[in-house]
Amino acid sequence: MYERPENAGAHDRFWMLIRDALRARGVAAPDGLDRSVAIQDGWERPDLVLGQTCGLPLRARLHDRVQLVATLDYGLPDTPPGHYRSLFVVRRDDTDALENYAGRRFAYNQGCSHSGWAAPQSMAGRLGFRFAMHRATGSHRHSAMAVAGGAADIAAIDAISWRAIRRHDPAARALKVIGRTDAAPGLALIAARGMPVGEILCAVESALADLGQDDRRILGLAGVAAIPLAAYLAIATPPGPGQAQGDIAET
Numbered sequence: 001m002y003e004r005p006e007n008a009g010a011h012d013r014f015w016m017l018i019r020d021a022l023r024a025r026g027v028a029a030p031d032g033l034d035r036s037v038a039i040q041d042g043w044e045r046p047d048l049v050l051g052q053t054c055g056l057p058l059r060a061r062l063h064d065r066v067q068l069v070a071t072l073d074y075g076l077p078d079t080p081p082g083h084y085r086s087l088f089v090v091r092r093d094d095t096d097a098l099e100n101y102a103g104r105r106f107a108y109n110q111g112c113s114h115s116g117w118a119a120p121q122s123m124a125g126r127l128g129f130r131f132a133m134h135r136a137t138g139s140h141r142h143s144a145m146a147v148a149g150g151a152a153d154i155a156a157i158d159a160i161s162w163r164a165i166r167r168h169d170p171a172a173r174a175l176k177v178i179g180r181t182d183a184a185p186g187l188a189l190i191a192a193r194g195m196p197v198g199e200i201l202c203a204v205e206s207a208l209a210d211l212g213q214d215d216r217r218i219l220g221l222a223g224v225a226a227i228p229l230a231a232y233l234a235i236a237t238p239p240g241p242g243q244a245q246g247d248i249a250e251t
Helices: 005-024 055-062 114-126 140-148 159-168 170-174 197-210 213-219 229-233
Strands: 051-053 066-073 086-091 106-108 133-136 154-158 175-180 188-192 223-225
Touching: 005 159, 005 197, 005 213, 051 055, 051 066, 055 066, 055 114, 055 188, 055 229, 066 197, 086 114, 086 140, 086 159, 106 114, 106 140, 114 140, 114 154, 140 154, 140 159, 140 170, 140 175, 154 159, 159 170, 170 175, 188 197, 197 223
Parallel strands: 106 133, 106 154
Antiparallel strands: 051 188, 066 188, 066 223, 086 154, 086 175
């Protein structure tokens, strides 16, 4: 789910190591990553060997349809292993007070995103408001670009995505971080029901150990964390886009 052109090759090499480790354990695995399948469609495929999903769809609809394998740890500072958080980004010349963005234009990637939608709305709720004027952008990268270009005033960006945006996208130079959400379990590795989860986990751990340092750096991978499903299910989910009185969706 963190793929972009700059790291696609590293993802391919990581998968090839996982694939070979699976086959060595007697588990059939496809030759390469299937980028032709929409991510959300792939999650519920009965032949899914390994996928990655956001915590919100996992707790909302997938938890009893798939198996949780593990959670990759992206080594975020001041964050527990396997966890992540959202960073509130605004234009550099704008206010630093999060509560001042009540009533202003909020950009989010997708309504099924914990980091882009649920976590920032929960944070806003604790401050007594909701980001009611909002627009969907399709990705964290496009949310950052919307704020930088003036089409929105604030966005909540997954900290792992923000690391890549800062590295590769000029739009980041027009932005600053003014706050962050609480840490939550990160994007989960999942497999279809009936898949040998123990063997898959061993293959992922083996592949990560064999992955070259350059590819580990490109992907930002630090390890594999064992986070129980209950930790994902315990996270609260606020109303989705258009589900609360007063919501205004922009196009």
